[in-house]
Amino acid sequence: MKSTLVKKAVTENPVHELIRSRWSARSFSDKPIAQADLDTIFEAASWAFSAMNAQPWEYVYAHRSDTEAFEKLWNCLMPGNQPWAKNAAVLVVSLVKKKFENGNLNAAALHDVGAANAQLSLQATALGIHTHPMGGFDKKAVIELMNLDPTEVEPVLIFALGYLDAAEKLEEPFQSRELTGRSRNPVEEFAEQL
Ligand SMILES: Cc1cc2nc3c(=O)[nH]c(=O)nc-3n(C[C@H](O)[C@H](O)[C@H](O)COP(=O)(O)O)c2cc1C
Numbered sequence: 001m002k003s004t005l006v007k008k009a010v011t012e013n014p015v016h017e018l019i020r021s022r023w024s025a026r027s028f029s030d031k032p033i034a035q036a037d038l039d040t041i042f043e044a045a046s047w048a049f050s051a052m053n054a055q056p057w058e059y060v061y062a063h064r065s066d067t068e069a070f071e072k073l074w075n076c077l078m079p080g081n082q083p084w085a086k087n088a089a090v091l092v093v094s095l096v097k098k099k100f101e102n103g104n105l106n107a108a109a110l111h112d113v114g115a116a117n118a119q120l121s122l123q124a125t126a127l128g129i130h131t132h133p134m135g136g137f138d139k140k141a142v143i144e145l146m147n148l149d150p151t152e153v154e155p156v157l158i159f160a161l162g163y164l165d166a167a168e169k170l171e172e173p174f175q176s177r178e179l180t181g182r183s184r185n186p187v188e189e190f191a192e193q194l
Contacts, residue, residue: 005178043123059093063089073142073158077136130163134157134160
C-alpha cells in the first residue's frame with residue numbers, strides 16, 4: 001500500500017496540534033466531502049473576528065461530482081494549479097465584500113477574509129480534510145463567471161479541499177513539492193518586545 005504523508009509542523013514551542021497538522025496538500029483521494037462537513041467548515045469561517053462584525057466574506061463552491069460547475073471553477077485556475085487541483089473534492093472561491101453596508105470602504109476587509117479563511121482551513125483540518133489556497137487563478141475570469149461588480153465584491157483566492165492521498169499519485173514537479181518539508185522563520189525574527 002502506498003503511504004500517505006504527514007507534514008506536521010515541527011515547532012520550538014508547544015503549538016496546538018490542530019495548527020501543526022494543517023498543510024497545503026496537492027494529492028487528493030476520490031472521497032467526496034459530505035455537505036454537512038462543508039457547512040461546518042463555512043460556519044467555522046464565519047466565527048472569525050471582523051471589523052464592526054461586518055463579516056466581509058462570501059464563498060462560492062462546487063463539488064467535483066457537479067462536473068459542470070466544478071469545471072467552470074477549475075478553468076479559472078492557472079496552469080500550475082490545474083493538474084493537481086482537478087482531483088480536489090471541492091473547489092471554493094473566497095470572495096471579499098469591499099464596502100460596509102453604508103457604502104464606505106472597509107479597510108479591514110481583506111484582513112478579515114484572511115482570518116475567516118484561516119478558520120476555514122483549521123476546521124477542515126479538524127475534520128481530516130486538507131485545504132490548499134491558490135492565488136494562482138484568473139481573477140477576471142472569476143469576475144466574469146460570477147457576474148461580479150468588482151467595486152463591491154472581488155475574488156481573493158480559490159481553495160482546493162479534499163482528503164489526502166499518496167504523494168506518488170502526483171506527476172512532477174508536484175510530487176516533489178508534496179514531499180518537501182515545511183519550515184517557518186524563527187519567532188525571534190518577527191516578534192520582539194518593544
Ligand atoms: C494567498 C495565497 C496564495 C497561494 N497561492 C498558491 C498557488 O497559486 N499555488 C500553490 O500551489 N500554492 C499556493 N499557496 C499555498 C502556499 O504556497 C502555502 O500556504 C505556503 O507555501 C505554506 O505552506 P503550508 O500551507 O503547507 O504551510 C498560496 C497561499 C496563499 C495564502
